[in-house]
Amino acid sequence: MFLAMNRFKINxxxxxxxxxxxxxxxxxxxxxxxxxxxxxxxxxxxxxxxxYVSHSVWESKDAFIKWTESEAFRKAHRQSSAPKGTYLGHPALETFTAVLEE
Known part of the structure; x- marks a missing residue:
């Protein structure tokens, strides 16, 4: 299992x-x-x-990387965004690989 999280500081x-x-x-x-x-x-x-944190769970790191290189990723990130002044800085990406699952 692989987790990808973006932290956002929002006005x-x-x-x-x-x-x-x-x-x-x-x-x-x-x-x-x-x-x-x-x-x-x-x-x-x-x-x-x-x-705020966006949190996505993937079967593997490879699956996540393939998504970031995909047309689906480009389409999702082409969409409209929040008003100017919403984001206080760039999102901070954090990724984690599971070492224990129950």
Missing amino acids: PIFTQDFEKVWRERDTFLSEVPGFKNFSLLRGPECEDHVL
Whole structure:
């Protein structure tokens, strides 16, 4: 199992816009071999931002890498985005490989 997570720092006045973009977008993930599931998680509210994490689970690191090189990835990332000022910096990608599963 392989997990890919992007951390987003979102301007508090744009959280509804940010969530709407994710709710309404086409992910094209169902057509990608090795994809297991996806979640968008809302984290703590800090003084200047709200933390969000996009969390996807894959059968393997190879499946994730193939997705990032796929037409489905390009189509998903071509879609409209949240209003200017929503993102406070670039997302931070974190990846993890399972060492124990039960």
